[in-house]
Amino acid sequence: MKNLAALACGLLFGAGLALSGMTDTAKVLGFLDLFGRWDPDLLFVMGGAVCVTLVSFRFVLRGRPLLASSFSLPAQRDVDPRLLGGAALFGIGWGVFGYCPGPALSALVYLEMKTVAFVLAMLTGMALAGLATRKAGA
Amino acid sequence: MTAYLTPLLGGLVIGLAATGLLYLLGRIAGISGILWAAVSGGVSGDNTWRWCFVAGLLLGPLAYHSLANAPYPGAPALSLPFAIVGGLLVGFGTRLGSGCTSGHGVCGIGRLSVRSLLATATFIVTGIATVYLLRHAWGVA
Numbered sequence: 190m191k192n193l194a195a196l197a198c199g200l201l202f203g204a205g206l207a208l209s210g211m212t213d214t215a216k217v218l219g220f221l222d223l224f225g226r227w228d229p230d231l232l233f234v235m236g237g238a239v240c241v242t243l244v245s246f247r248f249v250l251r252g253r254p255l256l257a258s259s260f261s262l263p264a265q266r267d268v269d270p271r272l273l274g275g276a277a278l279f280g281i282g283w284g285v286f287g288y289c290p291g292p293a294l295s296a297l298v299y300l301e302m303k304t305v306a307f308v309l310a311m312l313t314g315m316a317l318a319g320l321a322t323r324k325a326g327a
Numbered sequence: 328m329t330a331y332l333t334p335l336l337g338g339l340v341i342g343l344a345a346t347g348l349l350y351l352l353g354r355i356a357g358i359s360g361i362l363w364a365a366v367s368g369g370v371s372g373d374n375t376w377r378w379c380f381v382a383g384l385l386l387g388p389l390a391y392h393s394l395a396n397a398p399y400p401g402a403p404a405l406s407l408p409f410a411i412v413g414g415l416l417v418g419f420g421t422r423l424g425s426g427c428t429s430g431h432g433v434c435g436i437g438r439l440s441v442r443s444l445l446a447t448a449t450f451i452v453t454g455i456a457t458v459y460l461l462r463h464a465w466g467v468a
């Protein structure tokens with residue numbers, strides 16, 4: 190049941206990404222091109238999604254999850270260099286090619302070699318981040 | 328006017344999906360985190376839901392494009408080196424910064440997390456700066 194629910198949520202999420210234009214790198218780079226020919230569309234994607242979660246999460250978090258004993262929420266509270274440095278690097282990568290993780294995965298089904306390369310590089314980057322932070326003792 | 332309707336609708340669907348995962352499984356729909364936990368944890372009992380979510384992420388666009396009879400977007404315009412450098416940075420950065428557009432942007436802001444709000448502002452600013460440099464200052468992309 191849990192797996193079926195996760196599949197359905199993923200399906201809805203992926204459909205939303207495709208519908209919104211997030212799986213189109215030209216569209217995403219157009220949104221990030223604030224100082225060129227700016228395409229504001231993705232502002233509506235982000236705005237629409239956040240409008241839903243800002244309201245719905247309030248109600249959902251008041252109760253209990255339907256298929257789990259409790260909510261699994263991030264516990265970290267402090268704003269540290271690791272958070273901001275990571276976010277900064279992620280943004281640079283987003284601007285370099287035009288994919289963030291979700292759309293990159295969803296776009297795999299378009300069977301473009303460069304998308305496959307992006308996802309493999311992304312997984313490599315995730316593994317490297319693990320090694321780097323372990324070495325730093327963090 | 329109607330031009331903004333499709334992205335807005337897409338955003339609402341994404342928000343709904345994130346709400347569903349929180350309500351049903353009690354989990355944050357942070358895709359970079361779910362993907363890494365799935366890949367590094369293998370296919371084991373408690374990890375199965377993550378693989379199912381990822382499978383859904385792949386099936387979703389197929390369902391959308393076929394049901395709405397919408398054409399696939401054009402192939403990414405930039406060359407392979409951009410894909411590799413971009414992918415490495417996105418992977419490294421999202422793991423270091425504990426999240427991406429979905430986890431920090433959609434879900435984190437939804438639960439009024441200061442960390443997520445600052446992370447989201449940061450990656451949007453560096454994304455805009457990167458496109459500015461690559462397209463306009465250096466003219467390489």
